Amino acid sequence: MERTLAEIGAxxxxxxxxxxxxxxxxxxxxxxxxxxRVDCRNxxxxxxxxxxxxxxxxxxxxxxxxxxxxxxxxxx
Amino acid sequence: xxGQNEPPGDETVALVGAPNVGKSVVFNALADDYVDVSNYPGxxxxxxxxxxxxxxxxxxxxxYGISSFDEEERIxxxxxxxxxxxxxxxxxxxLDRDLFLTLQxxxxxxxxxVCLNMMDEAEAAGLDIDVAALEDxxxxxxxxxxxxxxxxxxxxxxxxxxxxxxxxxPIEEHFEDLPADLEANRREQTLLVEADEATAQTVADRSxxxxxxxxxxxxxxxxxxxxxxxxxxRVESIVDGVLTVGDQTDSWxxxxxxxxxxPLTGTPMALALLGIIYYLIGDLVAQRLVDLMEGVVFGQxxxxxxxxxxRSAMPAAGxxxxxxxxxxxxxxGLLTITVQYMIGVLLPLIxxxxxxxxxxxxxxxxxxxxxxxxxxxxxxxLNGRAIVPMIVGVGCVTMAVITTRMVGSxxxxxxxxxxxxxxIPCSAQLGVIMGLLAGLGLVWWFGYxxxxxxxxxxxxxxxDRVLPGESEGLVTELPRMRAxxxxxxxRKTLNRTKMFFREAVPLFGAxxxxxxxxxxxxxxxxxxxxxxxxxxxxxxxxDFAQVLILGLIRRDFAAAGMTDMALSAPQVFVGLVVITLFxxxxxxxxxxxxxxxxxSGAVMWIxxxxxAFTVGGLxxxxxxx
Numbered sequence: 001m002e003r004t005l006a007e008i009g010a011x012x013x014x015x016x017x018x019x020x021x022x023x024x025x026x027x028x029x030x031x032x033x034x035x036x037r038v039d040c041r042n043x044x045x046x047x048x049x050x051x052x053x054x055x056x057x058x059x060x061x062x063x064x065x066x067x068x069x070x071x072x073x074x075x076x
Numbered sequence: 077x078x079g080q081n082e083p084p085g086d087e088t089v090a091l092v093g094a095p096n097v098g099k100s101v102v103f104n105a106l107a108d109d110y111v112d113v114s115n116y117p118g119x120x121x122x123x124x125x126x127x128x129x130x131x132x133x134x135x136x137x138x139x140y141g142i143s144s145f146d147e148e149e150r151i152x153x154x155x156x157x158x159x160x161x162x163x164x165x166x167x168x169x170x171l172d173r174d175l176f177l178t179l180q181x182x183x184x185x186x187x188x189x190v191c192l193n194m195m196d197e198a199e200a201a202g203l204d205i206d207v208a209a210l211e212d213x214x215x216x217x218x219x220x221x222x223x224x225x226x227x228x229x230x231x232x233x234x235x236x237x238x239x240x241x242x243x244x245x246p247i248e249e250h251f252e253d254l255p256a257d258l259e260a261n262r263r264e265q266t267l268l269v270e271a272d273e274a275t276a277q278t279v280a281d282r283s284x285x286x287x288x289x290x291x292x293x294x295x296x297x298x299x300x301x302x303x304x305x306x307x308x309x310r311v312e313s314i315v316d317g318v319l320t321v322g323d324q325t326d327s328w329x330x331x332x333x334x335x336x337x338x339p340l341t342g343t344p345m346a347l348a349l350l351g352i353i354y355y356l357i358g359d360l361v362a363q364r365l366v367d368l369m370e371g372v373v374f375g376q377x378x379x380x381x382x383x384x385x386x387r388s389a390m391p392a393a394g395x396x397x398x399x400x401x402x403x404x405x406x407x408x409g410l411l412t413i414t415v416q417y418m419i420g421v422l423l424p425l426i427x428x429x430x431x432x433x434x435x436x437x438x439x440x441x442x443x444x445x446x447x448x449x450x451x452x453x454x455x456x457x458l459n460g461r462a463i464v465p466m467i468v469g470v471g472c473v474t475m476a477v478i479t480t481r482m483v484g485s486x487x488x489x490x491x492x493x494x495x496x497x498x499x500i501p502c503s504a505q506l507g508v509i510m511g512l513l514a515g516l517g518l519v520w521w522f523g524y525x526x527x528x529x530x531x532x533x534x535x536x537x538x539x540d541r542v543l544p545g546e547s548e549g550l551v552t553e554l555p556r557m558r559a560x561x562x563x564x565x566x567r568k569t570l571n572r573t574k575m576f577f578r579e580a581v582p583l584f585g586a587x588x589x590x591x592x593x594x595x596x597x598x599x600x601x602x603x604x605x606x607x608x609x610x611x612x613x614x615x616x617x618x619d620f621a622q623v624l625i626l627g628l629i630r631r632d633f634a635a636a637g638m639t640d641m642a643l644s645a646p647q648v649f650v651g652l653v654v655i656t657l658f659x660x661x662x663x664x665x666x667x668x669x670x671x672x673x674x675x676s677g678a679v680m681w682i683x684x685x686x687x688a689f690t691v692g693g694l695x696x697x698x699x700x701x
Binding site: 064 | 140141143145169170172173176177201300301304305308311312333334337338339443446447448450451454459460549550551552553554
């Protein structure tokens with residue numbers, strides 16, 4: 001089921017399906033966050049989400065997270 | 077290249093890499109002599125030039141790719157488009173992240189040598205990299221290094237002549253989508269198919285056939301996604317072939333990082349950190365050391381000696397009076413009080429501030445604080461990165477204005493600077509205010525804090541709604557937390573302090589001359605008379621005007637000026653609120669003019685008058701003054 005990054009909690013594994021903002025999509029693609037599984041490392045209530053892939057941690061503000069569409073993936 | 081004081085090397089070399097990969101340490105080790113540390117022309121981003129044997133070496137701001145998404149990327153892009161050779165510093169613990177930039181440089185045809193840094197940390201993290209295989213895959217020299225210990229760095233100059241790039245890049249097929257008659261080299265072609273607007277504009281400007289009317293789009297929408305996607309596929313393929321991941325467990329830095337970003341544990345940690353910073357900058361330096369410098373070094377020795385020397389050296393003729401006054405008057409004499417401000421006040425504050433900021437930068441704490449405070453600051457039109465100037469502002473607003481550079485867009489810098497100038501009391505002023513409020517009782521202290529927080533919140537919301545555009549959301553990488561490296565911090569502090577004074581000395585000197593001339597001609601006295609109706613409006617005696625004039629020069633002078641006045645408790649409270657919200661000190665105003673622009677500075681200055689007397693007037697009505 002597709003959701004936005006703002007709707008998931010810490011510990012969730014997911015893949016990014018789409019990013020509304022072109023520039024942010026380019027930045028995430030460069031860092032490899034559109035290549036596969038990403039983990040939600042921290043989530044502050046109504047605040048930023050910290051996501052992690054291959055050791056790179058990225059903090060995204062709550063409004064930014066609302067524009068990132070994801071699907072959850074099964075734990076390995 | 078910056079074009080400023082370029083060293084005599086024939087060939088130019090740039091250090092390029094992501095933030096926090098050790099570029100500064102590599103630069104420091106490779107540089108023979110520093111030639112210039114300066115802001116990149118037209119920006120507030122620092123670049124450093126140095127000699128490295130026969131080469132001219134420049135560093136670049138940390139970036140994850142060559143594009144024009146922000147000021148740092150635009151500068152790095154300009155340098156990379158011109159430079160002869162690049163030393164690409166790659167973090168061995170983030171191979172998957174950093175090889176995108178490496179492959180982009182190679183696609184652009186930039187002769188490159190890869191410095192594979194932090195090999196010790198990669199090993200400790202259970203990462204095994206086959207360096208020979210990586211060198212084969214990239215087709216350029218790859219030198220494993222541990223920059224902090226100097227391991228492998230000596231090999232970089234030796235292998236620099238081997239710097240190379242593939243003759244036919246894998247993205248070459250995309251170049252065919254560009255107009256056949258386009259005057260663009262391979263570096264530009266690469267950026268054009270990646271839809272880089274700044275490069276498109278540069279190419280259009282030198283192509284007379286391109287019609288006016290905005291930046292031309294040389295490729296169809298979505299081409300950048302395709303190019304980036306193909307490059308990421310190559311990165312994944314290379315990483316799969318050269319990297320073996322062993323057993324991994326959470327390190328101490330991961331655990332501290334998680335604790336810092338959990339509000340339950342992170343908030344007390346942040347408060348403790350703020351307390352330490354306040355003690356170091358606000359108390360130890362701004363109060364004790366600065367008091368010693370001002371009271372003893374300058375008050376008892378330097379100023380009397382210089383004043384005496386100037387007065388005895390100047391002729392007794394009337395024409396010399398104004399000159400003598402400008403040089404040694406007690407308000408802002410060019411050779412006395414101005415020097416005292418620069419050396420006795422600013423120098424210790426700046427060095428302390430840069431040391432603390434350097435330590436915070438090096439440790440990776442700042443981005444975690446940004447995460448923790450993002451939600452609250454977003455209500456004021458800011459994002460979490462604005463927490464740094466707010467922290468520093470309680471130490472010194474002048475210094476804090478500089479740190480607004482890291483906040484984000486111009487809009488957010490304006491909001492942060494406006495809030496700093498309006499409602500953040502500096503430590504010197506706060507010291508006097510705390511003394512005055514202590515005599516009134518705790519309830520007045522909480523009232524004072526409450527009024528400032530309300531003003532801060534209302535001003536932030538108003539600025540957020542009034543200023544055009546939208547605030548940027550928080551998007552920031554969280555570098556690994558690590559113990560700060562003293563040598564790195566000291567080097568940064570020395571460079572930044574040197575650059576600050578080179579720019580600030582002429583500005584402060586000019587300000588001192590203007591204020592002194594106004595004082596000599598009686599203009600300051602006229603200002604005092606003009607202010608008298610305003611003092612009545614906030615329920616204060618007429619001699620409060622003298623306090624305001626002192627406040628125009630320095631905020632703590634204004635607070636100190638109230639200590640000798642016979643005032644009731646509500647008058648002390650209202651007076652302190654007014655002088656806190658009143659205009660920033662001269663040093664802060666100079667810095668606001670320099671960092672933002674004169675128009676913004678003037679609006680903030682006038683706005684401070686309006687807010688200070690509106691709030692003061694309302695409080696005067698409440699207290700029936």
